[in-house]
Amino acid sequence: MTGIRLYNTRTRTKEDFVPFDAMDVRMYVCGPTVYDRAHLGNARPVLVFDTLFRLLRHVYGADHVRYVRNFTDVDDKINATAVARKEAGAEGTLEDLIHQRTEETIGWYHADMDALGAMRPTAEPRATEYIGAMVAMIQGLIDKGHAYEVSGHVLFDVRSYPEYGRLSGRSVDDMIAGARVEVAPYKRDPMDFVLWKPSDASLPGWDSPWGRGRPGWHIECSAMSFELLGTSFDIHGGGIDLQFPHHENEIAQSCCAHPGSDFARVWMHNEMLLVEGKKMSKSLGNFFTVRELLEQGYPGEVVRFVMLSTHYRKPMDWTAEKAEQATLKLLAYSRTCERFAAGYIPDSSRASAHVIEALADDLNTHLALATLDAEHKKAEQMGDARTLADTMALLGFINFEGPISPEHEWIEKKGFDLNALAEKLAALRAAAMETKNFASVDALKSALIAAGVEVRMSKAGVELVPGAGFDAAKLDGL
RNA sequence: GGUGGGUUGGCGGAGAGGUUACGCACCGGAUUGCAAAUCCGUGAAGACCGGUUCGAUUCCGGUACCCACCUCCA
Numbered sequence: 001m002t003g004i005r006l007y008n009t010r011t012r013t014k015e016d017f018v019p020f021d022a023m024d025v026r027m028y029v030c031g032p033t034v035y036d037r038a039h040l041g042n043a044r045p046v047l048v049f050d051t052l053f054r055l056l057r058h059v060y061g062a063d064h065v066r067y068v069r070n071f072t073d074v075d076d077k078i079n080a081t082a083v084a085r086k087e088a089g090a091e092g093t094l095e096d097l098i099h100q101r102t103e104e105t106i107g108w109y110h111a112d113m114d115a116l117g118a119m120r121p122t123a124e125p126r127a128t129e130y131i132g133a134m135v136a137m138i139q140g141l142i143d144k145g146h147a148y149e150v151s152g153h154v155l156f157d158v159r160s161y162p163e164y165g166r167l168s169g170r171s172v173d174d175m176i177a178g179a180r181v182e183v184a185p186y187k188r189d190p191m192d193f194v195l196w197k198p199s200d201a202s203l204p205g206w207d208s209p210w211g212r213g214r215p216g217w218h219i220e221c222s223a224m225s226f227e228l229l230g231t232s233f234d235i236h237g238g239g240i241d242l243q244f245p246h247h248e249n250e251i252a253q254s255c256c257a258h259p260g261s262d263f264a265r266v267w268m269h270n271e272m273l274l275v276e277g278k279k280m281s282k283s284l285g286n287f288f289t290v291r292e293l294l295e296q297g298y299p300g301e302v303v304r305f306v307m308l309s310t311h312y313r314k315p316m317d318w319t320a321e322k323a324e325q326a327t328l329k330l331l332a333y334s335r336t337c338e339r340f341a342a343g344y345i346p347d348s349s350r351a352s353a354h355v356i357e358a359l360a361d362d363l364n365t366h367l368a369l370a371t372l373d374a375e376h377k378k379a380e381q382m383g384d385a386r387t388l389a390d391t392m393a394l395l396g397f398i399n400f401e402g403p404i405s406p407e408h409e410w411i412e413k414k415g416f417d418l419n420a421l422a423e424k425l426a427a428l429r430a431a432a433m434e435t436k437n438f439a440s441v442d443a444l445k446s447a448l449i450a451a452g453v454e455v456r457m458s459k460a461g462v463e464l465v466p467g468a469g470f471d472a473a474k475l476d477g478l
Numbered sequence: 479g480g481u482g483g484g485u486u487g488g489c490g491g492a493g494a495g496g497u498u499a500c501g502c503a504c505c506g507g508a509u510u511g512c513a514a515a516u517c518c519g520u521g522a523a524g525a526c527c528g529g530u531u532c533g534a535u536u537c538c539g540g541u542a543c544c545c546a547c548c549u550c551c552a
Contacts, residue, residue, distance in 0.1 A: 012482090033550075045552050075550070168547085174480050175548070194550095217550045239552030244481085246550075271483080272546065279546085309491080309501095314484080315545070322490070325502060358492095367492060370500045380516090429511085438511060445513080456515050465515085 002059050004360045006235070007313060009243065009267040010167055014362055017266065019234045025060050026233035027053065028225045028264065030242055031069040031124070034105035035077040037289040038112050040303075040318060041239075041273040041280055047304055047396075048270045048312040048363065049237050050118040054394060055359045058349065067121040068228050070221060071109075073102040074127045074214055079203055098204055102126075112290040115300035116307075117396035123228055127220040131206045134215045134223040137257050138195045138208075146256040149210050150186045152198035158191045161252045167267060168244035193249050195219050218249035225264075226254065236264030243269050270312040276319050301397050302326045308365035308395070331467070333376050333392060340385035346393035355391050368395065418464040421448065421478060425455070426462040444478065451475050 004017040019025045029049045032042055049067070056065045082097035090097055110120070127134075138154055141147035146160045158164045158172055165171050172191050194216035199205030205212040225233065231254075238247065247267065254263040272279070275286040293303060305326035310316040337344075352375050358367035372391055379385040392398045425444055432438045448455050448464065451474035456463040 009482095030552075032552075039552090041552055043552085048552095072550085077550090169481055170548080171480090240482085241547060241552065244548060270552070272552075274545090281551095311492085314491095317490090319490090321502090325490080329501085361493095364492080366490095367500090370492070373501065433511070436511080442512075449514080454514065457513080458510070458515085463515085 002356055002360045004055065004059060005362055006266050006268060007362045008265075009269050015266070017234075019060070020232060020265070022060055023064050025056050025065045026229040027056070027065070027067045027235040027237065028221070028229055028233060029067070029069045029121070029236075030221060030238035030246065031071050032109060033072040033075045033077070034102045034109065035075055035081060036105065037291055038109050039280065039287060039289050040275070040293060043113070043116060043290050043303065044273050044307055044312075044316060045237065045239050045270050046113050046118050047116060047307045048365075049268075050396065051308065051359065051365060052235070052237070052268075052363055053119060053121070054348070054396065055356070055363070058351070058356065058394060059360070066123070066229065068123045068125065068225065069121040070224050071102070071106055071124060071126045072217070072220060073098075073106075074204070074220070075217075078102060083202070094202070095204060102128075108291065112294070115294055116290065116304050117300055119396075125224045125228060127215070127224070130220065130224050130227060131215065133227050134219045135196075135206075135208050137219060137223050137226070137253065138215075140257050141195065141253065144256060144259075146252075147195055148188065152211055152213065153186065153194055154196035154210055155187060155192040156195055156249065156252060157188060158193070158252065159189050161256055163255070164191075164252050165248065167248050167251055170244065170248075193218065193245065195253070218246055219253060221246075222250050222253040222257065225250075226258070231258040231261035231263070233264055235266045235268060237268040237270070240269040240271055243267075268312075271315045274315050274317040277317055280318075298323055299327070299330075301330050304396060305330060305369070309369055311366055312363055328467075329373070330397065333372070333388060333397075335465075336376055336379050337385045337389050337392070337398075340379055340383055341389045344386055344389055346386075346389040346398050348390060348394035350387065351391040351394035352387055355394065418453065418466070421475070422462045422464045424478075425457075425464070429457065429462065447478055448475075 005014050006017045007014045027049070029045060032038060049069075053065065053067045056067075078098055078101055079094075081101050082094055085097050085101075086094055092100070114120075138147060141156065142149065142154065145157075147154055147156050149155075165175070172189070175191055196208060196210055196213050196215055196219075198211055198213040203214065205214055225236070236247070236250075251263055255261065274280065275288075278286060280287050290303070294300060302323055306318060306322045307316060309322065309326065352371060354371045355368045355375070358364045358371055361367075372388070372395065375388045375391055379388040389398060421444075425441065425448070428441045428444060429438075432441045445455050451472070452467045452470035453475075454465040454467045456465065
């Protein structure tokens with residue numbers, strides 16, 4: 001069996017991965033707050049942990065891996081949208097409008113992540129479905145002396161948990177010294193965080209022993225991971241920005257609620273995303289959603305390829321140039337598969353061992369892609385692209401089930417019959433060979449190139465292939 | 479202020495204490511009406527200063543610069 005090694009944020013070392021139960025490997029990843037379209041940064045953890053999910057399934061068997069990713073559907077931004085809609089005259093109660101908003105956002109999220117080739121997790125629990133579990137966990141924390149109720153709020157007492165700060169390498173005292181946040185007067189300690197907060201009539205709320213209210217952000221992951229994966233599970237993932245305070249708080253809650261448990265054994269954090277070297281932000285004007293990117297014509301596979309070309313623990317810089325290169329690569333692979341594996345049904349379980357090896361080494365996706373490139377070369381030399389196809393399937397660039405399509409979807413989508421033009425060019429060329437006047441041939445050729453078509457002329461004939469920047473509109477009149 | 483990470487050839491980006499990473503670009507060759515695509519080949523690196531070592535880009539220490547988190551943004 002392939003030995004997987006993973007970098008554990010908790011110990012800050014790369015460790016051999018040993019699951020609690022090889023027949024039931026369990027992973028929890030913090031999912032999105034469903035208030036709006038997913039932006040490109042949201043896609044990174046999705047693709048990183050999708051790749052890990054695929055690797056785990058490959059190593060332990062598809063039926064022996066469970067992957068839980070939550071939807072946070074309790075959030076003030078969601079509430080704000082719902083309130084705004086209500087004020088604009090929308091029908092229904094506030095609860096209806098909130099539900100509507102989260103439903104449509106989840107639909108978008110699924111559509112967008114599907115387009116990137118991300119598999120759906122085994123379970124996608126919503127916070128609102130686990131309010132009871134959260135209330136129970138909060139009550140347990142109060143009973144054990146780790147939480148206290150004050151003016152309608154329930155707060156976690158960080159001083160009751162000596163390990164607090166261990167994941168992020170901070171001490172409570174240091175954090176207080178550098179705190180930038182205004183401290184609520186009712187807190188016993190400035191670092192205490194909210195488990196439950198009161199809701200007034202204008203906000204969604206649930207009945208609880210502490211009055212009508214709603215849960216704090218951190219408790220949902222503790223409650224849902226416990227309900228679905230148990231007190232101890234193998235991997236907990238998310239963006240590095242969640243390391244503190246979110247994950248620190250999760251650990252405090254879960255370990256205090258279930259003394260003696262390990263909670264998550266391995267903590268994995270992906271680094272952030274940059275766009276053209278800068279942090280993606282609305283103010284810099286380099287903020288965009290996955291959907292916008294797809295609508296601009298970037299195929300999901302290309303986004304995936306670019307994302308995987310940087311190791312997950314390094315900042316990932318999204319650039320147009322990388323997308324361009326990724327497109328060319330994928331086109332080349334696709335053509336090789338078309339030539340040397342037409343009709344073949346890819347089987348990810350037969351993927352290249354070298355690629356598996358690269359992934360098993362703390363998800364070295366960049367090396368995996370370099371190896372994929374070598375597989376491509378080999379496929380060309382051997383005239384057999386089956387392993388290339390199998391490996392592409394494992395990495396999520398080809399559907400698991402379907403056979404290789406004649407061309408990748410993004411070329412097909414732009415569907416344009418180039419045969420007529422190819423024949424025309426061939427005829428012109430044949431004539432020019434006689435007359436030695438190549439002016440008309442060159443004119444047509446440049447027009448085709450300008451439209452993003454690759455022109456291949458050899459003794460065997462003329463071949464036209466739509467390239468990365470193919471634009472059918474520019475072919476009008478040729 | 480606290481915590482963590484980074485600095486590799488023109489660009490992107492890895493592994494390994496000593497043997498070519500790789501890709502893209504460039505250059506040379508084959509091929510082509512000219513190209514493109516393809517194939518073959520060459521060149522090019524390890525922020526700075528010390529230390530350990532027979533030998534470091536790879537280990538250790540320091541300096542500089544950059545970045546992220548500490549704000550319910552992945």
